[in-house]
Amino acid sequence: MSPEFLSSLRADGPAPSLAREMALYGRLRGSWRTSIVYFPLQGPERRAEGEWEFGYALEGRAVIDIWQMPPRAQLAGVERTTGQECGLCVRVYDPRLKLWRFTFHGPVLGVTINMLAFAVGSEIVQEHYHNARCERWIFYDISDERFSWRSVSSVDGGANWRLNQTVEARRAK
Numbered sequence: 728m729s730p731e732f733l734s735s736l737r738a739d740g741p742a743p744s745l746a747r748e749m750a751l752y753g754r755l756r757g758s759w760r761t762s763i764v765y766f767p768l769q770g771p772e773r774r775a776e777g778e779w780e781f782g783y784a785l786e787g788r789a790v791i792d793i794w795q796m797p798p799r800a801q802l803a804g805v806e807r808t809t810g811q812e813c814g815l816c817v818r819v820y821d822p823r824l825k826l827w828r829f830t831f832h833g834p835v836l837g838v839t840i841n842m843l844a845f846a847v848g849s850e851i852v853q854e855h856y857h858n859a860r861c862e863r864w865i866f867y868d869i870s871d872e873r874f875s876w877r878s879v880s881s882v883d884g885g886a887n888w889r890l891n892q893t894v895e896a897r898r899a900k
Contacts, residue, residue, distance in 0.1 A: 742787035748820045751827070751846055752790035754869060755781040758899035763796060765892050777812075779896060790818045811835060818844065829853050861885060872898045 741749030761777040777796030784791045794814040814833040821828050827844035842864070844853040851866040861881045868875045876894040881887060 736784050736791075738783040738785065738787040740783055740787055745788060745820055745822075748822070749783070749787065749790065751851060752781065752818055753783065754871075755790070755792070755866070755874065756783065757781060759874075759896040760798070760899050761796070761897075762895045763892065764894075766890050777894075778899070779894075784817075785819075788819060792816045792818075827853075862891075863888075 741753055757780070759779045759781075761779050763775045763777055765773040765775070767773070775796050776798060777794065778798045779792060779794050781790060781792040783789070792815070794812065794816065796812045812833065812835050814831055814835075816829065816831050818827050818829045820826075824843075829842040829844045831838070831840040831842070833839070840855055840862075842853040842855040844851060846852075849867070849869065851869075853864040855862055859882055861884075862878065863880070864876065864878050866874055866876050874896050876896065877890060878892040879888040879890055881889070
């Protein structure tokens with residue numbers, strides 16, 4: 728892969744015409760250390776550490792992130808096993824819909840998820856439906872040095888929500 732390829736992917740900031748919209752995710756730009764808790768339907772909760780990195784891309788018209796669990800430094804020279812994850816998210820603002828189109832690619836688990844995303848107060852809600860199930864991934868308590876994230880799902884049209892996963896993120900130094 729040529730250096731030009733990667734440099735054409737990365738952007739230093741938002742496209743000027745979308746600066747206000749891009750700020751929703753742009754405030755997450757940078758590297759984060761994560762503490763993750765999984766709440767399976769059966770069995771005990773599971774805890775893990777990871778990292779999450781966000782940046783502008785595609786001439787400042789997208790925000791991408793890479794999700795890694797455990798952190799890359801712990802994986803040097805180690806083949807992936809069960810319980811390890813990595814993922815790539817691509818978020819593009821759609822001015823026609825006034826929503827974000829969001830795609831998550833999880834190659835270890837063989838998952839691709841398409842979502843729509845929007846602000847609700849100070850939170851960022853990412854949502855998708857599959858059959859009768861609604862899933863939401865929500866960023867909240869966002870500051871310059873930390874944020875929280877949770878995954879919830881509902882099978883009854885949103886009357887009841889089940890907590891699937893939480894993440895506490897701290898900006899990497």
